[in-house]
Amino acid sequence: MESLLPRWFCTTGQCxxxxxxxxxxxxNIVSTFCFIVFVTFGLLVAVLGGFLSAxxxxxxxxxxLLVVLFISFGAGLTQHNLWPFSSWPVxxxxxxxxxxxxxxxxxxGVDVSxxxxxxxxxxxxxxxxxxxxxxxxxxxARLDPAARERVGAYLLGRSNxxxxxxxxxxxxxxxxxxxxxxxxxxxxxxxxxxxxxxxVPHNSFVGLRVYEETWNLEERTxxxxxxxxxxxxxxxx
Amino acid sequence: xxxLLAPSWWTLAWDRFWFAPGSPRNLAAAxxxxxxxxxxxxxxxNLPEMSGLPPVFWSQVGASARWRYLDFPGHRDLERVLxxxxxxxxxxxxxxxxxxxxxxxxxxxxxxxxxxxxLIWIPHPYAxxxxxxxxxxxxxxxxxxxxxxxxxRPRRDQPPAQSGDYTWPIRLLQLYLVQIYFFSGYAKVxxxxxxxxxxxxxxxxxxxxxxxxxxxxxxxxxxxxxxRPLACWCVGIGTLxxxxxxxxxxxxxxxxxxxxxxxxxxxxxxxxxMNLVFLxxxxxxxxxxxxxxxxxxxxxxxxxxxxEQKNALREAS
Numbered sequence: 082m083e084s085l086l087p088r089w090f091c092t093t094g095q096c097x098x099x100x101x102x103x104x105x106x107x108x109n110i111v112s113t114f115c116f117i118v119f120v121t122f123g124l125l126v127a128v129l130g131g132f133l134s135a136x137x138x139x140x141x142x143x144x145x146l147l148v149v150l151f152i153s154f155g156a157g158l159t160q161h162n163l164w165p166f167s168s169w170p171v172x173x174x175x176x177x178x179x180x181x182x183x184x185x186x187x188x189x190g191v192d193v194s195x196x197x198x199x200x201x202x203x204x205x206x207x208x209x210x211x212x213x214x215x216x217x218x219x220x221x222a223r224l225d226p227a228a229r230e231r232v233g234a235y236l237l238g239r240s241n242x243x244x245x246x247x248x249x250x251x252x253x254x255x256x257x258x259x260x261x262x263x264x265x266x267x268x269x270x271x272x273x274x275x276x277x278x279x280x281v282p283h284n285s286f287v288g289l290r291v292y293e294e295t296w297n298l299e300e301r302t303x304x305x306x307x308x309x310x311x312x313x314x315x316x317x318x
Numbered sequence: 319x320x321x322l323l324a325p326s327w328w329t330l331a332w333d334r335f336w337f338a339p340g341s342p343r344n345l346a347a348a349x350x351x352x353x354x355x356x357x358x359x360x361x362x363x364n365l366p367e368m369s370g371l372p373p374v375f376w377s378q379v380g381a382s383a384r385w386r387y388l389d390f391p392g393h394r395d396l397e398r399v400l401x402x403x404x405x406x407x408x409x410x411x412x413x414x415x416x417x418x419x420x421x422x423x424x425x426x427x428x429x430x431x432x433x434x435x436x437l438i439w440i441p442h443p444y445a446x447x448x449x450x451x452x453x454x455x456x457x458x459x460x461x462x463x464x465x466x467x468x469x470x471r472p473r474r475d476q477p478p479a480q481s482g483d484y485t486w487p488i489r490l491l492q493l494y495l496v497q498i499y500f501f502s503g504y505a506k507v508x509x510x511x512x513x514x515x516x517x518x519x520x521x522x523x524x525x526x527x528x529x530x531x532x533x534x535x536x537x538x539x540x541x542x543x544x545x546r547p548l549a550c551w552c553v554g555i556g557t558l559x560x561x562x563x564x565x566x567x568x569x570x571x572x573x574x575x576x577x578x579x580x581x582x583x584x585x586x587x588x589x590x591x592m593n594l595v596f597l598x599x600x601x602x603x604x605x606x607x608x609x610x611x612x613x614x615x616x617x618x619x620x621x622x623x624x625x626e627q628k629n630a631l632r633e634a635s
Binding site: 112145154 | 359371377429433435443449459461490497504508523525530534535595
C-alpha cells in the first residue's frame with residue numbers, strides 16, 4: 082500500500098530525509114526493546130506461573146497484560162510503528178490527488194526491435210511488485226551508475242527467465258506449487274498479464290526502461306490513456 | 319455513576335473481562351487457526367530468496383534494521399533451513415505436538431522471517447499477513463493452549479473444564495485483531511481529520527486504485543462508487559463507524575454476532591473496489607464459541623436414534 086503513497090510518508094507530521102532516517106533508527110531500537118519486554122514478561126508468566134500460587138500467578142499475568150496493553154496502545158495512539166505492534170496506518174493519508182501524489186514507477190521490457198512491453202508482476206519474484214516499485218521510488222535515484230547497472234542486469238535477467246517460463250506449457254509457476262492458485266496473494270492485487278502464451282512477448286528483452294508515471298485523476302476518468310511518462314532509467318544489455 | 323468511580327468496580331470489570339471462566343477448546347481452536355493461517359502465508363512467500371538478492375538491493379538497509387530482526391543478506395540457505403524449522407513448528411502447533419514450544423519457536427522465527435518481505439525499503443512489514451501471527455503465536459505459547467485438541471498433551475493429568483487461564487489469551491488475540499481496525503480509524507482521523515470520510519477523498523482513493531494499471535484487477539465497483547457522491551459518503555462514514563465500532567465486539571456478544579461476519583464483507587468490498595487484500599480474515603475465527611460449534615458439529619455427525627431405538631430405550635429404562 083505504501084507504494085501508492087507519498088514518498089516520505091510520516092504519520093506524525095512532515096518528515097525530511099535526514100529526520101526520517103533518524104526516526105527509523107530510534108524506532109528500530111524502541112521496537113526491539115518493546116518486543117524483548119513482551120517476550121520476557123510472557124516467558125515469566127509461562128515459566129514462573131507454574132511454580133506460583135493462584136494469586137501470585139494472577140498478579141504476574143496482570144502485569145503481562147498491562148505490558149501488552151501499554152506497548153500496543155502506545156504504538157497505535159502515538160502512531161509509531163513498533164512492529165509487530167503495529168500502528169496500522171491503513172490508507173491514513175490525505176487523498177492522493179495529482180497535487181500531492183508522487184510519480185509511480187513502471188518497468189517495461191524492450192526487445193531487439195525497440196518495442197516496449199509490460200512485464201508480469203510474477204517475473205520479479207522473490208520481490209513483490211509493490212516492494213520493488215517502492216524500493217525504486219525510494220532508493221534507486223540515490224544509487225551510483227554502476228549500482229544501477231547491476232540492478233538493471235538483475236531485473237532484465239529475471240524478466241527474460243519469466244518470459245521463457247510464461248511461454249512454456251506450464252506457464253509462470255506459483256510461489257508454492259502445492260498451493261497453486263490457493264497461494265496467499267500479496268497485499269495488493271496485480272493483473273497476471275502473462276497468463277496466456279499469446280500475451281507473452283516472443284522475443285527476448287535486450288533492455289529495460291523505468292518510467293515515472295503521473296496522471297490527473299479527473300482527466301483520466303474521461304480519457305484512460307492520458308498518462309504522463311518520464312524516462313528515468315534506460316538499461317541496455 | 320458513582321460505582322464507575324470506585325476502584326473495586328474496575329477491578330471486578332478487569333477480572334470479568336480477562337479471567338471469566340473459559341473453555342480450553344477456544345484456546346486450542348485459536349492455536350490451530352493461527353498456526354494454519356501462518357503456515358499458509360509462510361509457504362506462499364519466497365522469503366529465503368530475499369536474503370539471496372544481489373547486495374545492491376540491501377545497500378540502503380540500515381544496520382539498526384538488520385540487527386533488529388537479525389536479517390542479513392547472502393544467507394539464503396540458512397533462511398531456507400529456518401523456514402523449514404518454522405513450518406515444522408507450525409505443524410507441531412496445529413496437531414498439538416509440544417504445542418506451546420512449537421508456538422514459541424514459530425512466533426520467534428516469524429519475527430525474523432516476516433520482515434524479509436519488505437526490509438529492502440521499509441522495516442515494518444505490516445499488512446503483509448504475518449504481523450498478528452507473530453504476537454498471537456507468542457501469546458499462545460505463554461498460555462495453556464495445549465490442554466485440548468493436542469496429539470501430545472502436557473503432563474497435567476486432567477485440565478479443568480473452565481478456567482480464567484483459558485480466557486485472557488483469547489481476549490488478547492481478539493484485542494490484537496480489533497486494534498487493527500481501531501488504530502486504522504484512529505490514524506485516519508489523526509492524520510487527515512474527519513474529512514477522510516468525505517466523498518471527494520473516497521472518490522480520489524477509488525479512482526487512484528482503479529486507474530493504476532499495475533494493481534487494476536477489479537475496477538467495476540470502484541468506478542461505480544467513485545461516480546456517486548452518496549456512495550462515497552456512505553463508504554467513508556461507514557468505514558470510520560465500522561473501524562471504531564468493532565471495539566464493541568470485545569464486550570458484547572451481540573456486537574460479535576453482527577460485526578465480526580461484517581468484517582469479511584468489509585474486506586470483500588475493499589478487494590473488489592480497491593484491489594487491496596487483507597489476509598487476516600480467517601483469524602476472526604478466534605471470536606467463535608468453539609464449545610457451541612463442537613456440540614453442533616457432533617449433533618450433525620452423530621446419527622439420531624430411530625423411533626424404535628428410542629422406544630426400546632424407554633422400555634429398558
